[in-house]
Amino acid sequence: MTDTLPTVSRRGLMLVMSSPSGAGKTTISRALLERDPAIGMSVSATTRAPRPGEVDGKDYHFVTVEKFHEMVEQREFLEHARVFDNFYGTPRGPVDAILRSGRDVLFDIDWQGTQQMAQNARADLVSVFVLPPSVEELERRLRGRAQDSDEVVKKRMSKAGDEMSHWPEYDYIVVNVDLDKSIAAVQAILAAERLKRDRLVGLPDFVTRLRGEE
């Protein structure tokens, strides 16, 4: 009787996406979230000022430096780092809640955060590094965004090289030439990772029962 078969479920995974600013990671993340209800986004806390259009609690939790340090002391972060001139951190509670609800969590964090996460949750971490197709395109995208001052754009361009040097620490590399193809690539990564044997729970019982009923 198939209705008495034990079920196979899976542990939620943590999908980390990193890239230099302007490579397209945020756009890819948004598309994944819209298309796949089984993914929840980790909303980071940051001390940087909101950009036009950014919503507190949705894009980031915008906090003061004092509040940020308090959260660090209270061990509220899964990881935290200084990026450019601001602090960023991943609140622990919402991530646990999403995983407990059987969904996957998507993180938009830098290489420092990814390293910290890798130390704590290696088996459930899947990391993707998004690269721009060229330096010119990276600069064009940063300027096109027109939300940051010239000075900030210059600073981010000069940091991009440093950030990109961390690509060997990631499981997957997506060169973002075409947005739709990049989204499809990350969806494919997710689809395959969800089927990894080690992530499946209840498989031995399931197969034993299947074999017994052959």
Ligand code: 5GP
């Ligand atoms: P932005 O200020 O452009 O939103 O983000 C700047 C950088 O900080 C990006 O590379 C982004 O991935 C990273 N970042 C955002 N949130 C976090 C976080 O919670 N932890 C870490 N380590 N990096 C983050």
